[in-house]
Amino acid sequence: MTDALHRELLELAREAARRAGDLLRDGRPADLAVARTKSSPIDVVTEMDIAAEKLITDLISGRRPDDGFLGEEGASVEGTSGIRWVIDPLDGTVNYLYGLPTWAVSVAAEQDGETVVGVVAAPMRGETYHAVRGGGAWATGAWEGERALACRPAPPLDQALVSTGFNYVTEVRTHQAEVAARLVPLLRDIRRSGSAAVDLCDVACGRLDGYYERGLHAWDVAAGDLIAREAGALTGGRPGERPSGDLTVAGTPGVFEPLQRLLEDFGAWHD
Numbered sequence: 001m002t003d004a005l006h007r008e009l010l011e012l013a014r015e016a017a018r019r020a021g022d023l024l025r026d027g028r029p030a031d032l033a034v035a036r037t038k039s040s041p042i043d044v045v046t047e048m049d050i051a052a053e054k055l056i057t058d059l060i061s062g063r064r065p066d067d068g069f070l071g072e073e074g075a076s077v078e079g080t081s082g083i084r085w086v087i088d089p090l091d092g093t094v095n096y097l098y099g100l101p102t103w104a105v106s107v108a109a110e111q112d113g114e115t116v117v118g119v120v121a122a123p124m125r126g127e128t129y130h131a132v133r134g135g136g137a138w139a140t141g142a143w144e145g146e147r148a149l150a151c152r153p154a155p156p157l158d159q160a161l162v163s164t165g166f167n168y169v170t171e172v173r174t175h176q177a178e179v180a181a182r183l184v185p186l187l188r189d190i191r192r193s194g195s196a197a198v199d200l201c202d203v204a205c206g207r208l209d210g211y212y213e214r215g216l217h218a219w220d221v222a223a224g225d226l227i228a229r230e231a232g233a234l235t236g237g238r239p240g241e242r243p244s245g246d247l248t249v250a251g252t253p254g255v256f257e258p259l260q261r262l263l264e265d266f267g268a269w270h271d
Contacts (some may be wrong), residue, residue, distance in 0.1 A: 154254025
């Protein structure tokens with residue numbers, strides 16, 4: 001049974017993600033991608049990103065002033081409660097800039113270094129995914145009520161649909177493209193959504209069989225990783241390691257290990 005603290009953290013994370021998602025959705029200029037103002041469209045996105053993170057940290061610190069924070073936009077507070085919030089206020093920035101729907105707000109709570117609560121809100125999908133450690137993974141959306149999430153039964157690797165992402169650094173992205181080209185003949189196909197948080201939740205939802213990416217940060221994966229694991233997926237980094245900037249892999253049991261081995265063989269973490 002989830003204890004009272006975890007229930008409190010979950011409700012706070014859901015409220016923070018919902019409010020930040022509303023701010024980003026409703027505050028985005030309709031002509032953002034082609035804006036011709038004194039500030040570039042990138043500046044506008046950065047301002048929205050910072051505003052969303054401030055909304056989240058202000059809300060949480062107002063309720064739990066002793067908690068710590070780690071956020072993409074610079075939030076860094078040690079805290080004294082043993083709880084640290086790991087926040088990506090806008091995962092899928094380029095999608096948001098271009099008006100593509102695949103972006104999300106990711107809010108996770110760690111207790112003594114272990115993720116215990118994760119919430120990913122995807123406003124343009126109308127869906128929110130959440131999990132508490134040991135309590136399963138759940139989603140709300142167009143359907144009525146909360147739906148329990150479960151990853152797909154493992155297909156043979158050559159029938160696995162796998163998603164990935166590419167780094168902003170050209171040299172790294174070029175190597176990632178080479179790895180993807182070697183993987184394509186061995187899989188059903190590869191997708192690229194532009195949001196690590198959404199990809200991890202899609203593994204949890206059974207919409208993907210696997211996902212991998214390198215160059216990610218803690219705030220990119222903290223919530224989505226917990227949601228995927230609570231839905232029955234396996235997650236990790238290089239063999240025997242946890243997800244990290246070197247490599248993040250998630251997959252249904254039966255897809256995870258062979259995919260991880262292939263990425264090890266292909267050197268997905270090398271510059």
